[in-house]
Amino acid sequence: MLEVSNLHASVADTEILKGLSLTVNPGEVHAVMGPNGGGKSTFANVLAGRPAYVVNSGSVNYFGEDLIAKTPDVRAKEGIFLAFQYPVELPGVRFWQFMKAAVDAKRKHAGEKELAVREFDNLWKEKATQVKIDPELISRSVNEGFSGGEKKRAEMLQLALLEPKLAILDETDSGLDVDALRTVATSVNELRSPDRSFLVVTHYQRLLNYLTPDFVHILVDGRIVESGGAELAVTVEDTGYDRFIKAGVS
Amino acid sequence: MTSTLTSTDRYQAAYQERIAVGDQFSALREKAYRRFESVGFPVARKGNERWKYTNIAPIARAEYQISITADSSPTIDEIRSQLPFGDTWQTIAFVDGIFSEGLSTVGDGRPGVSIERLSATDSPLTSELGSIAQVDEDDGFGALNTAVFADGAVILLNGEIDAESPVHVLFVTTERSQPTMTSPRVLVIAEKFSKAVLIESHIGLESGVQFSNAVTEVAVGEGASLSHYRILEKGHESFHIGTTRVRQEKDSSYTSVSFAFGARIGRDDLHVLLDGPGSECTLNGLYMTSASDHLDNHISLTHAKPHATSKQLYKGILTGKSKAVFSGQVLVEKDAQKTYAVQRDMNLLLSDGAEVDTKPSLLIYADDVQCFHGAAAGEVDEDAIFxxxxxxxxxxxxxxxxxxxxxxxxxxxxxxxxxxxxxxxxxxxxxxxxxx
Structure with missing residues (x-):
């Protein structure tokens, strides 16, 4: 479904991704790990289409189409979801209204009818229960006044509602205590399905204690220097990134 | 300078016409006209802080028809759909300065409120006219209104009316063959312990030049509570100068929420005098400017007595080549100990050509007070968009x-x-x- 070949990308004229290649098949969970500055978040943002991230060369093929040519909203409507490292607060924008607009935009793009208020409301309640989020919290403005953990859980609610084909979690574990981490991981596990893939970007192995990836990739200096199974994450936990950094340089 | 003479002649003729009618305001009008003659319009901006950011030369330059008769303006049904309107509202309406029976719904004898026309009342309340908005203020606009206004509303609030049955004073201007000046005038007396909602709308349906020069006086009595919602929705060619003067007595509460959606030149000059201890005042506003609109919010507030609270929040959204001004001054007098005052103006700039001058200020002569102010102008957050x-x-x-x-x-x-x-x-x- 996703085929990234020799991707080079820059932020503010500095090349961060330097020939990244990766293939994700439906239903797979891939973890992308690596040291700070290696390009993990850049990779996540390039896939979602953040404007400041410029693709210089290489390709990203998504279900047979050129993903890079599509605007961020079209990517989202076609099944890409980015769970933000720092979810943005939208003062005065009610969460319910925001998500109804998002779900409707996606349905319209797929040639489906917009949901009636009642239909969406039922879906909203069902998904809120599924990701165990406080209904009072989400009756407010989007992310406004949410704690770090609440914001991440709210991202999971959005993921559940938008039912993406490729969910990218950008450092979702950062700033979470163990309980919040476990809750978020549980949500992700429940949202796994044969036609939904995950790309989990993380610095630490700890999220992967609760969320077993099919593949682990080590991203150093803009390139994947090693790929393996879940056991690779354990190795990282034991030995750190030093030996990969050396490998990346050599 | 023939045009200036012509304009002056027109103002004088309008004044003399009012004197000839001989209503109970003749003495006041005379004083007002003398004041207008001596100060004129504030066209000289140099050293004039009150008009530093707003050039009213186009208003002074234009020649207006002042005394008008009803003509074949749009029918009530045509304009009603474009106006703020509610089935349960009590509306007194003026179209191009003339009382509109068709748009008005007053006089159904509801308790708690009395609404009369200034041109057809023998209410002793009218002696209050000119006592809150005084004709010897710096600007000539208020004085000119007082000298020439032909009609308006006097509203007595003496009970409790709920928010869904507000009193609505509506001034509509329509397309006319030549520039026209109207002088909307409103006097509101909220008696002791009354509670009410008042809507004041100035709506322009024209595409040409119209000038409305409005004065509203509001007295909020002891323990009374008044919400005053004010709407300015004019065409991109029109001018509006609104002078609003509010006096609050002990333990009263006054809330103004103003909405300005456009005018070639629009000015909302609002002053609130907190003249009683324990009074509360909230002034909020939203202004949206586009094209070459210029909207000036000139807000001032005087804390004259102790234990009073004032809160201000204004928000602007600007686009095109429009310009907005927020000038807010809070004056805390020597006796106004235990004052709490907060003032904030925020602006969202959507185009490179839009401009805002925002100047909140505090002048504090008491020593035991809590006062805060702030202003901000910025663009839409790109992170939020992404x-x-x-x-x-x-x-x-x-x-x-x-x-x-x-x-x-x-x-x-x-x-x-x-x-x-x-x-x-x-x-x-x-x-x-x-x-x-």
Missing amino acids: YMLSRGLDRETASRILITAYADEIINHVETESLRAHLRKSVDKLLPVFHF
């Missing part, structure tokens, strides 16, 4: 949602649901030009 795009919303939808939310913060201060609906419609209508 966040919305990443959820599948296109730019237009994201823009609509963010701008609506920004405006809603002020609209939500309005208690009257039917008015909130009208205001949201007004914002929606503007959205095609307000986007990022």
Whole structure:
């Protein structure tokens, strides 16, 4: 479904991704790990289409189409979801209204009818229960006044509602205590399905204690220097990134 | 300078016409006209802090028809749909300065309120006219209004009316063959312990030049509570100068929420005197400017007595080559100990050509007070936009949602649901030009 070949990308004229290649098949969970500055978040943002991230060369093929040519909203409507490292607060924008607009935009793009208020409301309640989020919290403005953990859980609610084909979690574990981490991981596990893939970007192995990836990739200096199974994450936990950094340089 | 002479002649003729009618305001008019003759319009801005950012030369230069008779203006049904309107509202309406029976719904004998026309009342209350907005203020605008106004509303609030049955004073201007000046005049007396909602609308349906020079005086009695929702919705060629003077007595509460959706030159000059201890005042506003609009919010507030509270929040959304001014001054006098005052102005700039001059200020002569102020102007947060795009919303939808939310913060201060609906419609209508 996703085929990234020799991707080079820059932020503010500095090349961060330097020939990244990766293939994700439906239903797979891939973890992308690596040291700070290696390009993990850049990779996540390039896939979602953040404007400041410029693709210089290489390709990203998504279900047979050129993903890079599509605007961020079209990517989202076609099944890409980015769970933000720092979810943005939208003062005065009610969460319910925001998500109804998002779900409707996606349905319209797929040639489906917009949901009636009642239909969406039922879906909203069902998904809120599924990701165990406080209904009072989400009756407010989007992310406004949410704690770090609440914001991440709210991202999971959005993921559940938008039912993406490729969910990218950008450092979702950062700033979470163990309980919040476990809750978020549980949500992700429940949202796994044969036609939904995950790309989990993380610095630490700890999220992967609760969320077993099919593949682990080590991203150093803009390139994947090693790929393996879940056991690779354990190795990282034991030995750190030093030996990969050396490998990346050599 | 023939044109200046001509304008002056017209103002003088209008004044003399009022004197010839000989109503109970003749003495006041005479004083006012003398004042206008000596100060004129504040066209010289140099060293004049009150008019530093607003050039009213185009208003002074134009020649207006002043005394008008009803002509074949649009029918009531044609204009009603464009106006703030509610079935349960008590409306007194003036179209191009002339009382409109068709648009008015007053006189159904509801308790708690009495609404009369200034041109047809023997109410002793009218002796208060000119006592809150005094004709010897610096500017000539208020004096000119007093000298020439032909009609208006006097409103007595002496009971409790709920937010869904507000009193509505409506001034509409329509397309006319030549520039016209109207002089809307309102006197509001909220008696002791009364509670009411008042809506004041100045709506222009014209595409040509119209000038409305309005004065509203409000007395809020002891323990009374008044919400005053003020709407300015003029054409891009029109001028509006609004002078509003409010005096609050002990333990009273006054809330003004103002909405300015456009005018070639629009000025909301609001002054509130907190003249009783324990009084509370909230002044909120939303202004949206586009094209070459110029909107000036000139807000001042005097804390004259102790233990009073004032809160101000104004928000602006600017696009095109428009300009907005927020000048807010809070004066805390020597005796006004235990004052709490907060003042804030925020602006969202959607185009490179838009400009805002924002100048909140505090002048404090008491020593035991808590006062805060702040101002901000910025563009739409790109992170917020990307966040919305990443959820599948296109730019237009994201823009609509963010701008609506920004405006809603002020609209939500309005208690009257039917008015909130009208205001949201007004914002929606503007959205095609307000986007990022």
